[in-house]
Amino acid sequence: MVARWLVILVVSFLALARVPYGLAGTGVAAPDESAKCIALQNPNWRSQEAWVWRQLCLGREADVASAGNDVLTPAFLREILTGRPYRDALPFGRIFIRNAKFVDPVDLSNATLDRNLRLDDCSFESDVDLEFVSATSPISLNDAFVGGHLMLHDFRGTSLFLMGVTTAADVDAHDMNLSGNFRASFPSHPSYVPRLLLDRARVTGYLRVDGALSELHTENAHFTNLLLENLTLAAGAYLEDMTVSESMRVERSKFTKPDIADSGSNVDPSDKCYGAARSIDADNASLGSLLLAGDRLQGMSLNRSTIGGHLVVHESRIGFACMRDLLVNGVFEMVALNGADEIYLNGSTIERNVYVTNSAFAKLDFDDDRIGGSLVFSDIRGRGELSARDADIGGGLTIRGTARPASLGRIVLNGITVADAVVLQNVDLDEVVAANARLHSTVTLDELHTTNDLEMNSAAIDGDLRLSDVAARAVDLGDARVARTLYLQRRHDEVIGDLSLRDTNVQTVEDRVDCNELGLAKACPNPWPAKMELEGFHFEQLGSSRARDDNLADLASREPQWWVNWLGAQRAYSPEPYDTLASVMRAAGNDDTATQIAWTRKDQDRRHSEPPKSLLMLLWDAVVGYGYNLWFALGWAIFFLAFGAFLLWKTGEGARHDPPLGITYSFDMLVPLIFLEKKHEDVQLGGPVRYYFYFHKIVGYVLATFLVAGLSVLAK
Numbered sequence: 001m002v003a004r005w006l007v008i009l010v011v012s013f014l015a016l017a018r019v020p021y022g023l024a025g026t027g028v029a030a031p032d033e034s035a036k037c038i039a040l041q042n043p044n045w046r047s048q049e050a051w052v053w054r055q056l057c058l059g060r061e062a063d064v065a066s067a068g069n070d071v072l073t074p075a076f077l078r079e080i081l082t083g084r085p086y087r088d089a090l091p092f093g094r095i096f097i098r099n100a101k102f103v104d105p106v107d108l109s110n111a112t113l114d115r116n117l118r119l120d121d122c123s124f125e126s127d128v129d130l131e132f133v134s135a136t137s138p139i140s141l142n143d144a145f146v147g148g149h150l151m152l153h154d155f156r157g158t159s160l161f162l163m164g165v166t167t168a169a170d171v172d173a174h175d176m177n178l179s180g181n182f183r184a185s186f187p188s189h190p191s192y193v194p195r196l197l198l199d200r201a202r203v204t205g206y207l208r209v210d211g212a213l214s215e216l217h218t219e220n221a222h223f224t225n226l227l228l229e230n231l232t233l234a235a236g237a238y239l240e241d242m243t244v245s246e247s248m249r250v251e252r253s254k255f256t257k258p259d260i261a262d263s264g265s266n267v268d269p270s271d272k273c274y275g276a277a278r279s280i281d282a283d284n285a286s287l288g289s290l291l292l293a294g295d296r297l298q299g300m301s302l303n304r305s306t307i308g309g310h311l312v313v314h315e316s317r318i319g320f321a322c323m324r325d326l327l328v329n330g331v332f333e334m335v336a337l338n339g340a341d342e343i344y345l346n347g348s349t350i351e352r353n354v355y356v357t358n359s360a361f362a363k364l365d366f367d368d369d370r371i372g373g374s375l376v377f378s379d380i381r382g383r384g385e386l387s388a389r390d391a392d393i394g395g396g397l398t399i400r401g402t403a404r405p406a407s408l409g410r411i412v413l414n415g416i417t418v419a420d421a422v423v424l425q426n427v428d429l430d431e432v433v434a435a436n437a438r439l440h441s442t443v444t445l446d447e448l449h450t451t452n453d454l455e456m457n458s459a460a461i462d463g464d465l466r467l468s469d470v471a472a473r474a475v476d477l478g479d480a481r482v483a484r485t486l487y488l489q490r491r492h493d494e495v496i497g498d499l500s501l502r503d504t505n506v507q508t509v510e511d512r513v514d515c516n517e518l519g520l521a522k523a524c525p526n527p528w529p530a531k532m533e534l535e536g537f538h539f540e541q542l543g544s545s546r547a548r549d550d551n552l553a554d555l556a557s558r559e560p561q562w563w564v565n566w567l568g569a570q571r572a573y574s575p576e577p578y579d580t581l582a583s584v585m586r587a588a589g590n591d592d593t594a595t596q597i598a599w600t601r602k603d604q605d606r607r608h609s610e611p612p613k614s615l616l617m618l619l620w621d622a623v624v625g626y627g628y629n630l631w632f633a634l635g636w637a638i639f640f641l642a643f644g645a646f647l648l649w650k651t652g653e654g655a656r657h658d659p660p661l662g663i664t665y666s667f668d669m670l671v672p673l674i675f676l677e678k679k680h681e682d683v684q685l686g687g688p689v690r691y692y693f694y695f696h697k698i699v700g701y702v703l704a705t706f707l708v709a710g711l712s713v714l715a716k
Contacts, residue, residue, distance in 0.1 A: 034058065040089055042079070049076045052097065056080065059091040065099040072097075074106040082111045090115060097122065105148065108133055113157075119144060127169075130155050138180065141165055150194075152176050159183075159205065167194045174199040174217075186211035193234055218242045225288075228253050236299075239282035246288035247309070254296040255279030279319075289330065292316050302326055313337060323348060331373075334359055345369060353395065360384065366391050374420065378402065383409040383430065388416050396420035396441070399427055405449070413437055421463075424448050434459055442484075445470050449494065456480055457500075465506075467496075467527075474498040478533070482506040485543060490527035498571065499529045503536035509555065510543030528566060535574035542584060556588040560596035567600065573608050575601050595628050602626035620706050627710030633703050640703075641666045644696050653689045669693050670700035 037057035041050050048067035055062035064070040080086040081095070094116040105126040116137040127148035130139075135157030141150075143164040150165070152173035159180035162171070166189055174197050176182075182203045186194065188211065195215040198207075206225040209216065216228075216237040223244045228237075231253040256279055280300040289309030290302075298319040303326070310330035317338045326348040337359035346367035353373035356364070360382030366375070367389040374395030375388070379402055386399075386408055397418045399406055405428040413434035422443040424432075431452040442463035448454070449471040457478040466487045467475070471494035477486075478500045486504075489512040511527050542555035563585075567577055578601030585594035603626070606617035620626055624633045644666030648654030654661035661683065668680040675681065685693060 037089065040085060042076075045076060046071075046073070048072065052076075052100075053080060053086075056095055056097070057089055057091075059093065061096040061098060062100075063098045064101075070099055070101045072100045072102055074102055074104050077102070077106060078108055078111070081108065081113060081115075081117070087114075094118060096120070101125070105129065109151075113137070113139065116140075118142070124148070127151065133157065162186075166192055168192050170195040170197060172197045173201055176201040176203075178203045178205065181205035182207045184209045184211075186213055188212040188232070223248075227251070231255075233279060236279040236281065239280060239285055241284040242282060243286040244288055244290075245286075245308075247291070248287045248289065249291040249293070250280075250295050251291070252294035255300075256298050292318075297321075318343065326350075328352075331355065333357075337361060356380065363387070371395070374398065376400075377406065379404075380406045380408055383407055385410045385412070387412040389413070390415040391417070393418045393420075397422045399424045401426035401428075405447070431455075439463075442466065444468070447494075448472075469494045470496055472496050474500065475529075476500045477504045478502040480504045484508065485510050486539070487511065487543075488527035490525045493525070496529040498531045498533075500533040501537040502533045504538070506539045508541050508543045509539045511555070528569065530569055531571045532569045533571050534567070534577035535570075535572070537577055538580055539584065542588065556585060556590050556593070558593075560593045563593065563597055564600050567597070573604055575605060578604070599626055599628045602628075619702070620709065623703060623706040624710035627706075627712070630707065630710050633707045633710070636699075636703055637670065640670055640696060640699055644669065644693065647689050647692055651687060651689050653685055653687060656686075657683060666696070669697050670703075672701055672704050 034054070037054050040057070041053055045053065046069070048064060048069040049072055051067045052062040052064060052072065064072065080090070092115065096118045098118075099121050100119070101123045103125045105128070106124055107129045109129045109131040111133050113133060113135040114137065117135070118140040120140060120142040121144065122141070123145045125147045127150075128141075128146050129151045131151050131153040133155050135155070138159040138161065139157060140161040140163075142161055144162075144166075146165065146167040146169075149169040150162075150167050150171045152160070152171065153175055155173060155176045155178075157178055157180075160176075160178060160182050162184040164185050164187055165171075166187055168191075171184070171194055176198065182205075184196065186196075193212055193214045195217065196209065196213050197217045198221050199217050199219045201218065201221045203223045206227065207223050208227040208229065210228070210230045212232045212234075214233070215235045216231075216233055216239075218237075218239045220241045221243070223242070225246050226244045226248040228250045229252060231250075233253075233255040235256065237255055279298045282305055283301055283303045285302065285305040287305065287307045289311070290307050291312045291314070293312075293314040293316065295316040297316065300318055300321040300323075302321075302323040304324070306327045308329050311328045311332045313334045315336040315338070318341075320341045321343040323343070323345045324347050326345060328348070328350045329352075331352045331354075332350045333355040335355070335357045337356070341361070342363040342365070343361060344365045346365050346369065348366075349370045351372040354366075354371055354375045355378075356376070357378045359380060361384040362382075363385045365387045367387055369388065369391045371391065372394045375393050375397045377386070377399040380399070389412055393416065397416075399408070399411070400423065401407075405426045408427065408429040410430050411432045411434075413432070415436045415438075416434065417438040417440075419440050421441045422439050423446070425444065425446040425448075427447070428449045431450055432448075432454045434456045435458055437456065437459040439459065440462045442465075443461050444466045445454070446466070446468040448469075451473065453474045453476060454470065454472045455476045457476045457480060459477070459480045461480065461482045463483065464485045464487055465477075465482045466489075468487075468489040469491055475496050475498070479502065482505070484506075485508040486506040487510045544554055563581060567581065570577065578597055582594040582597045582601070585591075585597065602617070603621065606614050606621065609617060617626070622632070623636060624630050641663060645654075645663045648661050648665065654665070664676045665680050665683065668675045668677065684690075
């Protein structure tokens with residue numbers, strides 16, 4: 001049985017060995033196939049064209065360099081591709097012509113091509129016209145040279161490959177429609193820098209372009225995936241109203257802006273977005289996602305565009321970018337942005353988070369934006385300006401330096417709304433302006449250093465406001481509202497030059513003046529500035545400093561002099577902070593401190609008054625301590641009682657009367673409306689003592705008046 005099968009296999013092998021090339025592919029054409037191809041040759045063809053025909057007819061690659069003469073006529077090419085019986089005689093599969101030269105224009109317009117056509121390494125000395133071509137298989141012109149225009153207007157096909165194509169004029173593929181892919185690469189050439197025109201084109205597969213172009217136009221085009229890689233554009237990309245349903249990526253490319261900006265008409269000349277030239281102009285585009293990686297762009301415009309996924313800019317340099325009214329349904333991320341001029345995103349909507357990391361820019365504008373997630377900046381460099389006026393942030397706002405301080409110029413957050421925590425940590429900048437901000441959680445400013453002012457006037461903070469190691473020329477919290485705690489801490493030498501709490505309302509005031517919990521064996525410097533504006537500053541209670549020293553832990557228990565010094569730091573005297581602090585102290589049960597503060601308030605009133613009020617207040621203080629030291633009046637009364645009795649005894653005037661006058665007479669003359677002995681009213685003294693007791697009686701009225709005034713103070 002085995003021997004029988006071996007015989008069958010040997011016979012079959014010998015039979016196959018005798019089959020000609022046309023049937024079995026041994027390299028030798030079957031006589032009948034070669035004869036058929038020769039019979040179909042047009043006698044008007046050149047010898048090299050006849051040779052090309054036979055190669056193609058037999059299913060082989062036709063490398064015209066082997067034919068002795070590489071020049072083919074456009075008529076020959078059109079005839080074998082579209083004319084019968086030639087087209088029918090060509091085998092289905094690849095038609096591959098290499099190293100051919102076409103001197104005259106090649107016109108294949110309106111042709112129907114049903115074979116995979118490759119015209120690689122060919123030289124077209126004039127135009128190549130593929131307009132209105134209908135191709136059911138891929139077409140390739142790889143490494144070709146086109147001395148004129150490459151016309152692909154209304155080309156309909158599966159895939160088109162233009163790899164390594166050098167053209168002396170434009171590549172016009174507007175209204176092209178491909179169900180597959182479009183791949184184009186244009187080598188850098190000192191003389192030939194074409195435009196690629198893809199306006200209104202449709203590519204269902206991927207579109208990939210690299211090399212050197214003058215301009216790229218994709219206005220109103222529709223793509224599934226677009227990749228611009230290692231692409232150099234001398235005069236910009238015009239992508240207005242383009243749609244990319246899945247992903248657009250721009251990697252390691254360099255786009256130069258055009259010489260003249262299209263500023264339009266009736267445009268405010270101060271509006272930089274409409275007055276600047278742009279190397280990418282993609283207004284009103286619709287993209288699935290957009291990646292810019294390793295690019296150098298002198299200008300970019302994405303105004304009113306929609307990005308269905310993420311927008312990522314990575315290790316790129318953007319000279320100027322306008323992305324106003326942009327809609328990003330995913331994350332917006334800028335990483336290692338190097339030396340951008342100005343980026344405008346105002347009026348945009350970003351549904352998820354915004355990350356800006358290790359980047360430098362001149363200005364980054366988020367004014368009037370709506371951000372669904374958080375706005376996060378890490379390791380920013382370059383002293384650029386960050387603006388988010390009237391922005392609405394659904395998450396938090398974070399600006400942080402890690403290994404070294406983040407570096408910014410001016411931060412403008414006027415009218416911003418932030419739903420979650422705001423953290424500015426390890427940041428070195430010029431100025432912060434956040435007037436009328438609406439911050440719905442805790443605000444932490446930690447190791448923030450600014451050479452100018454930190455302005456948060458009229459801000460509304462629903463959580464805590466924590467100022468830790470803040471260094472600023474001035475901090476303005478005027479008319480601000482802090483729903484919970486105003487917290488100050490100073491661990492190092494950072495100083496707030498001037499703190500304004502004018503008309504500020506907080507629930508609790510808290511500080512840290514002891515650093516033991518931080519592992520430091522020393523007290524923290526006083527975090528309160530040497531100059532403050534406290535007029536209208538209202539707070540309800542004093543918190544704890546969490547210090548180990550019990551004398552410092554509870555703010556309400558600190559020595560009265562500490563608070564006197566604190567109030568004395570006012571830039572301009574106002575009595576209201578004294579009244580507020582005294583009220584809080586009384587509510588906390590610290591009556592002695594409250595009294596000391598209230599007395600200091602009256603003393604400051606005197607110091608800031610003009611005569612005669614200042615003199616009257618000086619007398620009031622001397623008599624009853626502004627009503628807070630009534631025992632002063634008792635001391636004065638005892639003194640004058642004793643002094644009056646002493647004068648009566650010393651001068652002998654008391655002994656002259658019967659009975660003798662002494663302490664009771666001095667009492668009746670000093671205390672108004674009260675008489676221990678009625679007859680003292682009728683006593684007539686003589687000599688100088690008589691005049692002293694006139695003064696003595698006046699002193700009594702003065703003491704009584706100030707005593708009544710003091711009692712009224714205590715009654716309050």
